[in-house]
Amino acid sequence: MIETSGLTKRYGAVTALDHVSFVIRPGEIVGLLGPNGAGKTTMLKLLTGYLPPTEGSAKISDLDVVDDSLRLRRSIGYLPEANPLYDDLAVYESLQWTARLRQIPAEQYAQVIRSAVERCGLTDVLGKNISELSKGYRQRVGLAQAILHDPEILILDEPTSGLDPNQQQEVLQLIQTLKQKKTVLLSTHILSEAQTACDRVLIIHQGKIVADGTPQLLSQNLTQGYRLVIELKAGAEAAQATLAEIPGVSKITLQQETEGRSLFLLESTERDVREDVFARIVQRHWTLLQMTPESVSLEDVFRQLTTSVDNKAVNAEGIKP
Amino acid sequence: MKSPAAASRYFFQTSLTIAARDLSMFYNAPATYVIAVIFLFLTGWLFVSPLFQYGQSTLDTFLRPLPIIFTFVIPALTMRSFSEEFREGTIEYLGTLPLEDWQIVLGKFLAVMGLIATLLAFTLIYPILLFFAGQPDLGQIIGSYFSILGMAAFFAAIGLWASSLTRNQVVAFIIGFFVCFVFFLFDRFAQLLPSTAAGFVAQLGIETHFDALARGVLDTRDLLYWFSGAFFFLVATLTTVQARRMR
Numbered sequence: 001m002i003e004t005s006g007l008t009k010r011y012g013a014v015t016a017l018d019h020v021s022f023v024i025r026p027g028e029i030v031g032l033l034g035p036n037g038a039g040k041t042t043m044l045k046l047l048t049g050y051l052p053p054t055e056g057s058a059k060i061s062d063l064d065v066v067d068d069s070l071r072l073r074r075s076i077g078y079l080p081e082a083n084p085l086y087d088d089l090a091v092y093e094s095l096q097w098t099a100r101l102r103q104i105p106a107e108q109y110a111q112v113i114r115s116a117v118e119r120c121g122l123t124d125v126l127g128k129n130i131s132e133l134s135k136g137y138r139q140r141v142g143l144a145q146a147i148l149h150d151p152e153i154l155i156l157d158e159p160t161s162g163l164d165p166n167q168q169q170e171v172l173q174l175i176q177t178l179k180q181k182k183t184v185l186l187s188t189h190i191l192s193e194a195q196t197a198c199d200r201v202l203i204i205h206q207g208k209i210v211a212d213g214t215p216q217l218l219s220q221n222l223t224q225g226y227r228l229v230i231e232l233k234a235g236a237e238a239a240q241a242t243l244a245e246i247p248g249v250s251k252i253t254l255q256q257e258t259e260g261r262s263l264f265l266l267e268s269t270e271r272d273v274r275e276d277v278f279a280r281i282v283q284r285h286w287t288l289l290q291m292t293p294e295s296v297s298l299e300d301v302f303r304q305l306t307t308s309v310d311n312k313a314v315n316a317e318g319i320k321p
Numbered sequence: 322m323k324s325p326a327a328a329s330r331y332f333f334q335t336s337l338t339i340a341a342r343d344l345s346m347f348y349n350a351p352a353t354y355v356i357a358v359i360f361l362f363l364t365g366w367l368f369v370s371p372l373f374q375y376g377q378s379t380l381d382t383f384l385r386p387l388p389i390i391f392t393f394v395i396p397a398l399t400m401r402s403f404s405e406e407f408r409e410g411t412i413e414y415l416g417t418l419p420l421e422d423w424q425i426v427l428g429k430f431l432a433v434m435g436l437i438a439t440l441l442a443f444t445l446i447y448p449i450l451l452f453f454a455g456q457p458d459l460g461q462i463i464g465s466y467f468s469i470l471g472m473a474a475f476f477a478a479i480g481l482w483a484s485s486l487t488r489n490q491v492v493a494f495i496i497g498f499f500v501c502f503v504f505f506l507f508d509r510f511a512q513l514l515p516s517t518a519a520g521f522v523a524q525l526g527i528e529t530h531f532d533a534l535a536r537g538v539l540d541t542r543d544l545l546y547w548f549s550g551a552f553f554f555l556v557a558t559l560t561t562v563q564a565r566r567m568r
Binding site (some may be wrong): 045048049050051052070071073074078080083084085086087088089091097098100101102103145297 | 331334335338339341342345346349350352409410411413414416418419420421566567
């Protein structure tokens with residue numbers, strides 16, 4: 001369990017985190033989403049006890065990040081941003097060194113290391129120097145070090161950054177396999193990653209949490225009204241005028257016009273206007289080529305929340321003014 | 322709860338684990354060998370060339386220039402210790418392991434001392450040669466090596482502190498060299514002062530303490546000087562490492 005209350009971090013005059021409060025329950029995989037510089041890394045550094053908060057407090061498994069830092073660090077596994085590793089060590093040496101510093105009993109080294117190596121798919125490169133490894137393998141070494149002592153809580157700062165799509169998928173699958181026993185907090189700016197891998201998403205912007213909920217709920221809650229893509233055989237001007245007459249339609253945008261065909265994006269606020277649209281088109285003897293409801297993706301949610309100056313707070317229950 | 326014995330074992334084991342990695346870093350770095358060769362060539366040359374001229378069986382020709390040689394050799398060895406961790410970001414990894422910060426500082430200090438001890442082991446050939454040539458004073462030789470290690474510990478602590486200030490190795494080296502050199506100059510500077518202040522300032526200098534010990538006089542005041550100097554700069558290193566993290 002991770003719990004923060006009023007967590008604030010200032011670097012001089014810059015406020016990196018601004019009174020952030022949330023609770024992450026055991027067994028959840030939570031994605032911390034935000035544009036670069038939103039405060040993701042700062043948040044993770046505070047939670048791992050690497051940086052002290054300016055104000056507020058954070059607890060992991062009931063251990064305070066400041067007062068119980070040493071015990072807390074024993075119970076978490078952390079993959080820092082950019083995954084710093086000692087290049088002059090071999091993979092096996094690096095893992096063994098971590099095991100020693102984590103005070104794992106010497107007789108368990110072999111077993112603990114084997115388990116981490118197998119889970120992270122490092123068997124083939126065990127004897128290689130870290131400096132010789134590809135980025136994907138380096139990331140796996142970082143992950144293996146983080147899970148070596150079988151921590152209850154894993155904190156991963158951009159675990160897939162710099163990896164190719166296949167490697168990203170592998171790392172995400174690995175994280176999924178850890179899910180049964182562990183609480184995972186991972187930061188990312190890749191939205192599809194959060195959508196597929198996380199049970200819950202926290203969107204952070206300018207040091208504040210602007211949204212909190214499952215990826216699906218967040219998309220639903222931001223779908224204010226309906227959006228339809230309509231393509232028909234008709235002149236653009238006439239069609240636009242006709243569609244605008246339909247009650248409830250708030251906006252029509254012509255997206256494309258080619259050889260007597262027009263493509264519109266139609267937005268309506270309160271009600272489903274699909275039947276009316278169909279009826280009007282039939283009435284005018286036009287041919288309807290497509291009518292597709294457009295859903296709001298997490299990407300839209302993200303863009304909407306992190307680009308507007310006056311953010312609306314969104315949570316699982318609905319949109320707060 | 323851990324017993325005190327287990328706690329102290331844990332304390333040293335962790336520092337030794339850190340020292341082991343740093344030592345392997347030293348042994349894998351070409352720069353270490355370059356510095357070692359320069360050091361051994363320089364001391365060898367200085368020791369051997371007057372030996373036959375004067376026919377004296379003393380270590381003096383090796384010992385006299387050591388303080389000035391150490392002012393650049395030791396900061397060159399320590400310059401990477403912390404600056405590299407800051408530059409590569411590995412300090413963040415170390416900082417989030419269940420370790421106390423001073424265990425990290427102590428570990429790095431032990432690694433440098435281990436490396437210096439290895440270097441000094443090669444210089445044992447000089448006193449051994451003396452035994453072939455004549456009858457040197459064994460007590461003086463043992464005292465000299467204590468003295469050398471004390472001075473090395475002091476300079477190593479200064480070098481570590483300099484290395485903790487910056488992520489740039491070269492800057493770390495220059496700061497380390499400069500501070501070591503200032504301590505080296507205190508004795509020379511003292512000669513320019515009125516006699517009341519001279520004694521005090523000279524006591525701060527390296528050579529006053531080094532010469533006494535190198536003559537084979539084991540004075541606790543000299544040992545205290547090395548010990549407190551090293552301690553002071555190790556604490557400064559710890560404070561700097563912590564402050565850099567807090568920003």
